[in-house]
Amino acid sequence: xxxxxxxxxxxxxxxxxxxxxxxxxxxxxxxxxxxxxxxxxxxxxxxxxxxxxxxxxxxxxxxxxxxx
Amino acid sequence: xxxxxxxxxxxxxxxxxxxxxxxxxxxxxxxxxxxxxxxxxxxxxxxxxxxxxxxxxxxxxxxxxxxxxxxxxxxxxxxxxxxxxxxxxxxxxxxxxxxxxxxxxxxxxxxxxxxxxxxxxxxxxxxxxxxxxxxxxxxxxxxxxxxxxxxxxxxxxxxxxxxxxxxxxxxxxxxxxxxxxxxxxxxxxxxxxxxxxxxxxxxxxxxxxxxxxxxxxxxxxxxxxxxxxxxxxxxxxxxxxxxxxxxxxxxxxxxxxxxxxxxxxxxxxxxxxxxxxxxxxxxxxxxxxxxxxxxxxxxxxxxxxxxxxxxxxxxxxxxxxxxxxxxxxxxxxxxxxxxxxxxxxxxxxxxxxxxxxxxxxxxxxxxxxxxxxxxxxxxxxxxxxxxxxxxxxxxxxxxxxxxxxxxxxxxxxxxxxxxxxxxxxxxxxxxxxxxxxxxxxxxxxxxxxxxxxxxxxxxxxxxxxxxxxxxxxxxxxxxxxxxxxxxxxxxxxxxxxxxxxxxxxxxxxxxxxxxxxxxx
Numbered sequence: 010x011x012x013x014x015x016x017x018x019x020x021x022x023x024x025x026x027x028x029x030x031x032x033x034x035x036x037x038x039x040x041x042x043x044x045x046x047x048x049x050x051x052x053x054x055x056x057x058x059x060x061x062x063x064x065x066x067x068x069x070x071x072x073x074x075x076x077x
Numbered sequence: 078x079x080x081x082x083x084x085x086x087x088x089x090x091x092x093x094x095x096x097x098x099x100x101x102x103x104x105x106x107x108x109x110x111x112x113x114x115x116x117x118x119x120x121x122x123x124x125x126x127x128x129x130x131x132x133x134x135x136x137x138x139x140x141x142x143x144x145x146x147x148x149x150x151x152x153x154x155x156x157x158x159x160x161x162x163x164x165x166x167x168x169x170x171x172x173x174x175x176x177x178x179x180x181x182x183x184x185x186x187x188x189x190x191x192x193x194x195x196x197x198x199x200x201x202x203x204x205x206x207x208x209x210x211x212x213x214x215x216x217x218x219x220x221x222x223x224x225x226x227x228x229x230x231x232x233x234x235x236x237x238x239x240x241x242x243x244x245x246x247x248x249x250x251x252x253x254x255x256x257x258x259x260x261x262x263x264x265x266x267x268x269x270x271x272x273x274x275x276x277x278x279x280x281x282x283x284x285x286x287x288x289x290x291x292x293x294x295x296x297x298x299x300x301x302x303x304x305x306x307x308x309x310x311x312x313x314x315x316x317x318x319x320x321x322x323x324x325x326x327x328x329x330x331x332x333x334x335x336x337x338x339x340x341x342x343x344x345x346x347x348x349x350x351x352x353x354x355x356x357x358x359x360x361x362x363x364x365x366x367x368x369x370x371x372x373x374x375x376x377x378x379x380x381x382x383x384x385x386x387x388x389x390x391x392x393x394x395x396x397x398x399x400x401x402x403x404x405x406x407x408x409x410x411x412x413x414x415x416x417x418x419x420x421x422x423x424x425x426x427x428x429x430x431x432x433x434x435x436x437x438x439x440x441x442x443x444x445x446x447x448x449x450x451x452x453x454x455x456x457x458x459x460x461x462x463x464x465x466x467x468x469x470x471x472x473x474x475x476x477x478x479x480x481x482x483x484x485x486x487x488x489x490x491x492x493x494x495x496x497x498x499x500x501x502x503x504x505x506x507x508x509x510x511x512x513x514x515x516x517x518x519x520x521x522x523x524x525x526x527x528x529x530x531x532x533x534x535x536x537x538x539x540x541x542x543x544x545x546x547x548x549x550x551x552x553x554x555x556x557x558x559x560x561x562x563x564x565x566x567x568x569x570x571x572x573x574x575x576x577x578x579x580x581x582x583x584x585x586x587x588x589x590x591x592x593x594x595x596x597x
Contacts, residue, residue, distance in 0.1 A: 019422075022422045023418070023421075023422065026418075026421035026422060027399075027403050027421075028402060028403060028406065028418065028421060029403070029406060030406070030418070034415075037415065038415055038418060038419075041415075041419075041469075041470045041473065042419070042422070044470060044473035044474060045387075045419050045422075045423075045473070047384075048383065048384035048387055048388060048473075049384075049388065049423065049427055051380065051381060051384035051385075051434075052384050052385055052388060052427065052430045052431045052433075052434045053427070053430055055434060055437070057433060057434075057437060061433050061436065061437065062433065062436060063429055063432030063433045063435070063436060064284070064432045064433070064435040064436040064439065065284060065432050071313070074310075
């Protein structure tokens with residue numbers, strides 16, 4: 010299984026993230042990115058409703074315990 | 078003396094037929110004799126343990142018992158903060174770090190009277206493992222030290238399985254309690270998200286992290302969870318609700334319970350080995366015979382849960398580790414740093430989409446399990462692999478059976494359901510609706526009581542048999558006490574040698590091609 014992203018573009022992602030990896034480390038990680046691409050495709054392509062909220066919505070009242 | 082279960086020891090201690098001091102000494106002796114083979118402990122705290130045990134004994138003699146866990150030897154995964162005792166996360170980055178406070182759950186277990194024997198091995202920061210490039214070696218399977226424990230609560234799985242302790246703590250972000258419980262042949266529960274405080278435990282991914290107990294039996298897990306559970310204002314995800322009696326339904330059959338079985342998970346999404354399938358079939362037969370109703374359910378594929386769980390996990394984990402990942406990348410073990418890098422490479426929208434997918438999956442799972450009390454699936458696809466052949470990207474290539482319950486927050490536990498062709502344990506996984514741990518324990522205990530798997534303990538080996546045989550053939554006569562340490566060296570040399578054999582171009586020169594002058 011090969012990733013869709015080229016090795017050069019993958020290296021650019023690493024650099025953009027501020028990480029300093031050796032060429033050998035990038036060579037080792039690039040093929041494994043194919044697994045991640047498959048997962049990203051699963052979460053990106055569900056045609057969900059625009060109003061579908063994420064699971065991390067929070068309760069603002071929790072910061073005012075006993076006050077409100 | 079065989080290491081008793083917590084329930085057995087508790088009854089004997091209460092009846093003054095077993096001294097906490099004697100029990101603690103038994104555990105310390107057993108761990109001291111065998112830890113060099115199994116590496117379950119990063120650090121043992123024998124003085125603290127004996128102080129705790131003597132204090133427990135004094136309470137008992139004064140008729141002032143702290144409860145059913147008084148005098149019970151346990152230990153903590155080394156991401157649980159322990160005041161005055163180094164907490165390393167099994168990582169060079171925290172080597173020597175000594176917290177000034179106990180984790181909330183450490184305090185609760187201490188207040189319940191438990192005896193702390195030390196700190197247990199973990200996959201580095203509860204994520205990467207098994208790693209051979211860390212300051213401490215990885216824990217090894219108590220049923221055969223050549224095999225993997227799973228992780229990340231690897232030391233707890235090994236120590237409980239080996240009978241070094243009666244119970245211990247673990248954490249679970251994608252399966253880190255249930256994985257080692259499965260492969261080490263013990264019981265382990267990931268409680269409902271929010272039931273046990275994570276305050277003082279080194280986090281991996283805040284929205285997926287769970288704390289929970291591991292022990293030899295379901296009943297023992299219920300006893301430990303009773304002490305660990307409860308609201309804690311220091312954990313913003315802590316659930317402020319009453320804690321039920323987790324042992325209330327133990328010993329009952331499961332008549333009337335409705336058991337959902339998502340067969341496609343273990344038949345097509347990640348097909349399991351026959352021994353695992355046999356355990357699932359046995360659980361169905363036992364529960365059906367007791368009067369439970371078995372119902373096939375169709376849920377989203379394991380891959381769907383895995384994708385959302387992975388994206389959320391690595392993104393949140395990288396967020397926490399970003400400063401060190403940028404400045405001390407090579408101080409992490411290879412497995413952790415290579416897995417965590419991916420968290421830096423995704424877009425912010427990927428994280429938000431994963432959270433939206435999480436809500437959808439929670440809703441779908443709830444909708445399709447209406448009227449169902451518990452779900453039954455596999456704990457792991459098969460027996461443990463050899464520790465030196467764990468695939469680096471195995472957690473990405475195949476979806477785990479545990480991820481759905483981190484993502485949804487449902488309580489889930491793994492219990493031993495037999496043994497595979499290599500003589501290593503396999504496990505079923507049982508899950509219940511949020512905060513329905515009482516029902517979960519009821520079903521798991523009913524299975525455990527109806528099967529013989531808790532009667533077999535692993536036979537510990539001090540050293541692999543090949544070591545003394547090889548030494549004898551070489552005419553070397555080592556004292557037995559040195560062999561365990563030697564065995565470690567031999568094993569690690571073997572793994573190192575394997576790594577050195579890696580693919581490289583045929584024309585690559587060895588370093589021995591000495592050149593006296595550049596270009597000469």
